[in-house]
Amino acid sequence: MSDDHDGVPELLAAWAFGALQPADERAVPLHLAGCESCAAEAERLRETVRLLDGPPGAPEQAAVHNGAALPDGVLAAARRARPTAPRVAAHAAPYAAAVTGLTALLREVDGRRPWGTPVVHDWDVRDTVGHLIAADEELARLLGVSADGAAADVPASRGGPDLPWEEAWEARTADMIAYQRTRSPEETVAAWAAQSSALLATPEARDPERASHATTMLGVRLPVADHFLGRAFETWIHTVDIGRALGLAVPPPVEAHLGQMVRLAVRMLGLALGPTAPPVLFAVTGVEGDLQWVLGSEGEPVRGELALRAVDFCLLVGGRHTPASIPRGVEGDENAVRAVLEQAAALAWL
Structure with missing residues (x-):
């Protein structure tokens, strides 16, 4: 050149x-x-x-x-x-695309943008990839994916089966990151890539019927198809984290994938709010012609209206926006709207 x-x-x-x-x-x-x-x-x-x-x-x-x-x-x-994403069913396509996006981004890490660049929490780039290995590991285990190359040598998780999932998760991700720090960044990336590829090669990634059975992961019982969406969501969030740390723009998911993630997040938000919360008309803009739901009680009139952009909503649920800072449109009862925003933020565990 x-x-x-x-x-x-x-x-x-x-x-x-x-x-x-x-x-x-x-x-x-x-x-x-x-x-x-x-x-x-x-x-x-x-x-x-x-x-x-x-x-x-x-x-x-x-x-x-x-x-x-x-x-x-x-x-x-x-x-x-x-880069070609694996051919999978619609429910796993967002995860395949997120894996492809992170793979492309990690190619940018070099001497000018080092692996030790701080990313989020107390993690650098390699630590964040190690966290994703731990995050994908439970779904891989449930689907019978071998841990070879990713976590085969990591000590067994601390605590027993009765340990609350939050504590078990924190211990496992800490153990995984500590182990990956003993390896080269290239080995960590290869381990993550091997595990994600194996997940995308499972019958559950390719067959919607097989992915319709429910299983509990990280404290939530959902169909396997939704767990794949959860993995897509977290992979994209941490790709954004790494991109910001490296000074590189990361585009949002394509509209169809973003819509799938939004719908899953709204379902989780509705369950968390419960049937007695003050009803709020919730609109998500910028995806599939805009989407609307009424969250909360079905037995009384809507008390407030809240509009968020799709990407902003996902970043709020992912812990990258706060209820105070997120751009929004609000009408009506501000306390009812604030309750929705605070519950959405409380879903974050990434």
Whole structure:
């Protein structure tokens, strides 16, 4: 690569999708660090990645960013370069897409963006990946996935079966992170990738009927299909965490996947509020033509209205917004609305 852009524009689509060839993985970022025009175009392409994805069988559409359609040649190159997510049923597609997104992002970690970069809590990049190994581990165990390469050598979880799930979870994730710190970052990423790939290869990821049976995980009894959505949600949240730490923008899930996550989060929110909470009309905007529910009591008139953007709602449930800071539209009883916001935030355990 030379400073006169030789060969770089043709590689920007592959860079945006994290699909550069090994020979270019260092050269392109080095060029972008010193070239303002290429860096701006690269970031523009990265922000359009989510517009190129969609549910299996969805019609192709031109990606538009800031009012301008991307050139056909760039779109074609980007689609060829896009990492391929495993073919799975609709309930597991968001997890497959989230795994693909995090895989692409982790390719950006190098000497300029080191693995030791602080991310969230007291975790760096490698610790966060280790946390995801622990988070996926329970579903993997329930579905009969081997722990080889991920947690085979980690000591058994502390405590017995009667330990509250919150305590058991905190102990397990701490043990997993401590173990992964004894390995290289590459080994940790390989372990996470192996486990996530094995999950996506299970019959439950490919067969909606098999995924319809319920099982309890992390204190919640849900169909396996919903547990896959939960894994997608957490993987995306921590991808956003890592992206922010590294100074890289992470696009939201595609609209169909975002809608699935929103619906699951609203179901959990409704259960947590219970049937006696003051009723609130809750609208989620920016996904599938906007969605609405009445949360709380069915025996009295709606007392308040709350509108949140879909991504903001997911970040609130994921613990990345607070009830005080989240952008919102409110009408009516502010106390009733505040109760919904506070309960949504209380769902966060990531």
